[in-house]
Amino acid sequence: MNARATPSLLISRLVIENFRTFRGPTEIDLSSGGAVDAMPVLHGANGAGKSNALAAIDLFFRAASFWLSSVVSPDAMVSQDGALKLQWGFSNSYFGLSMSHRSWPPGVRDPQRIAVHFDDARLGALRITLTPSGNDVLLRLARAVPGSANSWRALRGPLKNAAQRDEISPLKNAIEAPLGPGSKPFFLLDARRRDFRAIGEGGARDEGGSTLSATTAERLLALATSLDPEETERWRVFVELIHRFKTLSDREISVLRAPVAGGEVTDLRFEVRGKQILRLSELSSGEQQVVALVAAVLTSRAGLVAIEEPEMSLHPENQELVRDILREQVQRGIVDQIFLESHVQVFDGPEVLRFSRSPEGETLVTRQPSRSDRELQDRASKSGAKQHWVTPEGYTQIPAEMRGDLGLQSGGYLWFLRSRPEGRWEAWTASELDEQFGLGDESSKDA
Numbered sequence: 115m116n117a118r119a120t121p122s123l124l125i126s127r128l129v130i131e132n133f134r135t136f137r138g139p140t141e142i143d144l145s146s147g148g149a150v151d152a153m154p155v156l157h158g159a160n161g162a163g164k165s166n167a168l169a170a171i172d173l174f175f176r177a178a179s180f181w182l183s184s185v186v187s188p189d190a191m192v193s194q195d196g197a198l199k200l201q202w203g204f205s206n207s208y209f210g211l212s213m214s215h216r217s218w219p220p221g222v223r224d225p226q227r228i229a230v231h232f233d234d235a236r237l238g239a240l241r242i243t244l245t246p247s248g249n250d251v252l253l254r255l256a257r258a259v260p261g262s263a264n265s266w267r268a269l270r271g272p273l274k275n276a277a278q279r280d281e282i283s284p285l286k287n288a289i290e291a292p293l294g295p296g297s298k299p300f301f302l303l304d305a306r307r308r309d310f311r312a313i314g315e316g317g318a319r320d321e322g323g324s325t326l327s328a329t330t331a332e333r334l335l336a337l338a339t340s341l342d343p344e345e346t347e348r349w350r351v352f353v354e355l356i357h358r359f360k361t362l363s364d365r366e367i368s369v370l371r372a373p374v375a376g377g378e379v380t381d382l383r384f385e386v387r388g389k390q391i392l393r394l395s396e397l398s399s400g401e402q403q404v405v406a407l408v409a410a411v412l413t414s415r416a417g418l419v420a421i422e423e424p425e426m427s428l429h430p431e432n433q434e435l436v437r438d439i440l441r442e443q444v445q446r447g448i449v450d451q452i453f454l455e456s457h458v459q460v461f462d463g464p465e466v467l468r469f470s471r472s473p474e475g476e477t478l479v480t481r482q483p484s485r486s487d488r489e490l491q492d493r494a495s496k497s498g499a500k501q502h503w504v505t506p507e508g509y510t511q512i513p514a515e516m517r518g519d520l521g522l523q524s525g526g527y528l529w530f531l532r533s534r535p536e537g538r539w540e541a542w543t544a545s546e547l548d549e550q551f552g553l554g555d556e557s558s559k560d561a
Contacts, residue, residue: 197252197253290313365384
């Protein structure tokens with residue numbers, strides 16, 4: 115890896131206000147004892163707001179990048195106080211930025227603010243503000259005043275003097291291309307569908323049968339066929355990491371363009387020489403998940419990576435291996451920080467972020483010590499709960515709608531617990547049980 119000239123995007127703290135389920139301002143602390151989490155883990159029940167927190171980070175980088183790109187133009191339409199005027203319904207396909215009332219909490223039209231505090235002092239803290247104003251939304255970008263607890267200085271444009279250029283240009287480079295040309299600030303992977311979102315790119319999958327997005331598959335092909343030593347090394351690392359999984363350890367891995375109806379698709383091939391050749395779509399769901407996760411991190415070229423439900427379809431042993439691989443990529447400097455939204459404890463560090471919803475529907479976030487699955491199992495068992503695995507097809511005859519509501523489309527554990535008054539059996543997910551018997555939200559389920 116070549117030494118980078120740009121600041122690290124490692125985030126130490128987030129403050130989210132008036133965004134979806136966040137009223138606020140809601141502070142999310144990503145550090146403990148002076149050390150920033152290299153791999154923050156977000157826990158909480160479905161609908162608690164974990165995905166909204168990741169969406170807020172995504173919005174911050176899209177809005178900040180759009181503002182920085184706009185103000186470098188000499189004819190930028192920026193007001194004296196640094197506001198960029200956007201109409202409701204505005205949409206920019208490259209930055210993936212759109213203005214919609216739906217991103218505000220219901221009935222709220224106060225300014226929406228997302229502040230990101232970076233660990234690197236060269237960036238400090240930056241804040242975007244989206245202020246509804248009649249038929250428009252005013253987008254502003256501000257920087258925290260050094261040495262002040264809560265003072266912000268609005269950045270302005272267009273660039274009319276050397277002082278402005280000296281501040282805005284390096285900031286633009288750091289945010290838009292943190293790892294050099296072609297890199298991205300933030301990459302959000304939905305591991306359930308293996309789709310991703312990043313500035314300047316779509317996430318649609320190929321229709322020819324590949325379970326990777328078209329862009330990820332093309333990136334792998336570029337790495338495998340490149341004459342650039344750094345990209346060749348990244349392909350070698352990809353193969354090496356995939357071989358750490360037992361069922362894939364004996365397969366030669368290649369990437370090629372395969373013919374399909376109406377054209378061709380870029381796909382991976384897994385070969386046991388002289389015996390068997392499989393396409394990616396012919397691997398097991400867990401093996402496909404492994405390949406998708408490793409490929410996403412190694413090819414994203416993003417300063418920050420977020421993964422929703424990395425545990426999907428993975429056996430606990432492979433969950434542990436994925437955890438170790440992800441941590442290694444941060445240590446190697448492939449990415450600055452990896453955010454995980456998860457429903458299992460395998461990925462936890464010493465502390466985790468627990469999300470819950472208030473009776474009014476507002477997202478609440480607390481930083482708490484982690485604890486093992488065994489601890490939860492012991493607490494639940496003492497209360498009479500019995501654990502059973504639910505297959506992707508549904509344990510016994512659980513309706514598809516119920517599996518969807520419980521988040522068990524790809525299988526998972528259900529706990530069965532008797533309600534106290536009637537003695538009937540009730541089904542609980544691990545996250546619900548965690549709220550009842552764990553260290554998280556103490557709210558109980560009606561019994």
